[in-house]
Amino acid sequence: xxxxxxxxxxxxxxxxxxxxFTVWAAWLAATAVFVYCFQLISDKTIWAFVLDAPVQAGDxxxxxxxxxxAFITQLGRPIWDTLNIATLGTVMGxxxxxxxxxxxxxxxxxSVSLVRPIALFVIVSSRSINSLIWALMLVTIVGPGVLxxxxxxxxxxxxxxxxxxxxxxEEIDEAxxxxxxxxxxxxxxxxxxxxxxxxxxxxxxxSVFRWDINIRESTVLGLVGAGGIGLQLEGAITTLAWTxxxxxxxxxxxxxxxxxxxxxxxxHAII
Amino acid sequence: MLxxxxxxxxxxxxxxxxxxxxxxxxxxxxMALIGPSGAGKSTLIRCVNRLVEPxxxxxxxxxxxxxxxGGGELRRARRRMGMIFQEYxxxxxxxxxxNVLSGRLGYVGFWQSWLRRFPQSDIDEAFRLLERVxxxxxxxxxxxxxxxxxxxxxxxxxxxxxxxxxxxVDEPTASLDPKTSRQIMRLIKELCxxxxxxxxxxxxxxxxxxxFAERIVGLRxxxxxxxxxxxxxxxxxxxAIYGEEDWSATIRKxxxxxxxxxxxxxxxxxxxxxxxxxRDRMAGLT
Numbered sequence: 001x002x003x004x005x006x007x008x009x010x011x012x013x014x015x016x017x018x019x020x021f022t023v024w025a026a027w028l029a030a031t032a033v034f035v036y037c038f039q040l041i042s043d044k045t046i047w048a049f050v051l052d053a054p055v056q057a058g059d060x061x062x063x064x065x066x067x068x069x070a071f072i073t074q075l076g077r078p079i080w081d082t083l084n085i086a087t088l089g090t091v092m093g094x095x096x097x098x099x100x101x102x103x104x105x106x107x108x109x110x111s112v113s114l115v116r117p118i119a120l121f122v123i124v125s126s127r128s129i130n131s132l133i134w135a136l137m138l139v140t141i142v143g144p145g146v147l148x149x150x151x152x153x154x155x156x157x158x159x160x161x162x163x164x165x166x167x168x169x170e171e172i173d174e175a176x177x178x179x180x181x182x183x184x185x186x187x188x189x190x191x192x193x194x195x196x197x198x199x200x201x202x203x204x205x206x207s208v209f210r211w212d213i214n215i216r217e218s219t220v221l222g223l224v225g226a227g228g229i230g231l232q233l234e235g236a237i238t239t240l241a242w243t244x245x246x247x248x249x250x251x252x253x254x255x256x257x258x259x260x261x262x263x264x265x266x267x268h269a270i271i
Numbered sequence: 272m273l274x275x276x277x278x279x280x281x282x283x284x285x286x287x288x289x290x291x292x293x294x295x296x297x298x299x300x301x302m303a304l305i306g307p308s309g310a311g312k313s314t315l316i317r318c319v320n321r322l323v324e325p326x327x328x329x330x331x332x333x334x335x336x337x338x339x340x341g342g343g344e345l346r347r348a349r350r351r352m353g354m355i356f357q358e359y360x361x362x363x364x365x366x367x368x369x370n371v372l373s374g375r376l377g378y379v380g381f382w383q384s385w386l387r388r389f390p391q392s393d394i395d396e397a398f399r400l401l402e403r404v405x406x407x408x409x410x411x412x413x414x415x416x417x418x419x420x421x422x423x424x425x426x427x428x429x430x431x432x433x434x435x436x437x438x439x440v441d442e443p444t445a446s447l448d449p450k451t452s453r454q455i456m457r458l459i460k461e462l463c464x465x466x467x468x469x470x471x472x473x474x475x476x477x478x479x480x481x482x483f484a485e486r487i488v489g490l491r492x493x494x495x496x497x498x499x500x501x502x503x504x505x506x507x508x509x510x511a512i513y514g515e516e517d518w519s520a521t522i523r524k525x526x527x528x529x530x531x532x533x534x535x536x537x538x539x540x541x542x543x544x545x546x547x548x549x550r551d552r553m554a555g556l557t
Contacts, residue, residue: 179360179426182320183433184349184377185384192385193373197364 060242067250068243075232075251082228082255085149085221086214092150093157094207100162105169108195119162126159131217135226144225152226153214160213161206168202169195204270212263219252272298273319273437273469278328280314280493288314290493292328296437299467301460303474303484303501307513311493312473316439319471320352321345333436350377353430355459357442359422361414361429368410370425371397374432393432400428404458420451424458431462438463438470445475452476456483477509477521 004011015023103109104119135152142148177194185193222230229248236244273296280289288311296302304312317323319330321337330337337348353374361370375393376384383389401407404424414422423443430438440459444452456472460483463470474480480487481501489497489512496511497504506518 173360173363175356175358175360176362178322179354179356179429180362180373180376182322182349182352182354182439183374183429184346185373186343186346186376186381188381189376189384192381193362193365193376197362200364 063242064246067247071244071247078229078232081146082218085218085228088150089153090211090214092154094161096158097161101165104166123159123162131156135221136224139225146227149221149226157210161210164206168199172198205267208263208266212259215259216256274331276329279326281326288493296469298469301463301470301484302486303472303480304488305480306490310490316471320349350433351436353433353435353438355426355430355440355443357445359426361422363415367412367425370414371428374429400431419447423455438468440472442473
């Protein structure tokens with residue numbers, strides 16, 4: 001009881017006694033687990049290295065400056081590849097995500113018992129595999145290069161876009177759909193007039209947002225041979241060319257800032 | 272002529288929304304359907320154009336047995352029934368013109384509608400209708416920029432451009448202020464008269480129903496408990512429809528309105544058998 005009678009007055013507390021004890025026990029258990037885990041990790045850490053970390057970090061930083069500005073002439077092509085991987089991968093992901101989300105949304109799916117679970121499975125499997133892992137697998141299948149990168153970004157984007165899009169479809173105002181259906185419109189017309197206008201802003205926002213994420217993800221795909229600027233990064237790190245590494249990182253940061261600016265502008269314009 | 276025979280609707284949850292309804296609506300008749308929330312008013316009009324699938328019973332519109340139609344035939348039948356909604360149900364992000372033209376969707380193909388290439392005759396008619404309801408200067412506005420009354424006018428145009436034989440009107444005034452409500456009801460009534468349309472109007476507001484309908488049907492728990500002219504609406508009738516309450520004010524109300532709005536006297540159904548209103552008691556009810 002959250003309300004108790006105490007000397008004739010009704011006393012109210014947020015939780016009753018039993019809930020209060022449960023909450024307290026949960027906190028105790030969580031703290032115990034944390035302390036135990038800390039112990040485990042601490043035992044397996046070489047603390048000498050950790051204590052040495054600031055010196056090492058300072059050393060690495062010193063070797064990174066000044067960036068090797070001359071190297072920038074060789075980065076134009078890789079950064080262009082990276083942008084293409086991100087953009088084409090996003091386009092591929094969206095094109096596949098549209099029918100998947102249509103099948104996954106409870107109010108538009110052709111069959112709740114058969115098609116919807118399949119669509120949801122496609123979404124989950126695409127989302128649960130990181131694009132770097134997609135790239136790793138695709139490099140062995142289609143060989144190293146930009147194509148593997150595009151496919152990796154595309155496969156990873158399907159789940160993300162389809163999930164957000166099908167949630168948007170499920171949240172539409174059914175009255176508008178009903179009104180269009182009442183005019184005698186055919187199924188495709190009901191979708192085009194009742195549903196598409198309602199989810200268009202969400203769709204545009206999702207696409208631009210995913211493109212923005214994909215630019216960041218595609219910068220690392222080169223680490224596993226899937227093209228783009230990551231390839232140069234990998235080469236620079238293995239040859240210990242730290243001044244080149246710092247320049248590549250600067251270029252990546254600049255690209256990401258530009259992409260975020262563009263996506264913010266586009267989203268603002270649409271919504 | 273709309274003929275409903277033995278219409279029963281049981282929802283999958285087991286709720287019996289309509290119990291063996293028999294109802295005939297002659298051509299050109301404007302009928303108000305009143306009743307408490309949950310009485311089955313919305314279900315009834317949605318069964319007519321089969322947005323809700325009837326469980327049993329037949330519905331016939333001018334020799335077409337609506338309940339027997341499938342797929343394409345049902346869509347062609349829906350073109351003949353215009354529907355007007357409570358929250359307007361306009362496609363918010365489309366323009367006024369697109370919303371009105373969407374009433375023609377049943378007549379044009381998919382690509383024609385997707386590319387917005389409607390026949391010029393449809394566009395002419397859309398302009399005529401928008402002019403008729405006083406919105407011809409709003410053609411390019413987006414539906415969500417309009418006020419409630421304007422949106423409902425667009426909703427009316429969308430229903431009328433279907434060139435329907437019957438209007439199904441679901442709580443047209445529930446989201447509108449009293450003045451706009453009257454204007455919208457008057458507009459619907461006039462348009463029905465101009466085009467010899469019959470209409471079923473679901474409405475909560477008993478007074479508006481009395482003012483603008485020539486026939487009132489009272490629904491309670493899925494059954495018709497009153498069917499007659501507005502002049503026969505007595506406290507006993509309202510009690511039968513809604514349950515026990517002091518109805519004297521609701522009914523006298525009509526007389527009050529009649530005096531206040533003399534210019535529309537011909538729209539108002541005179542209630543000679545009610546006593547004079549107490550003006551001070553009416554004041555708070557508008």
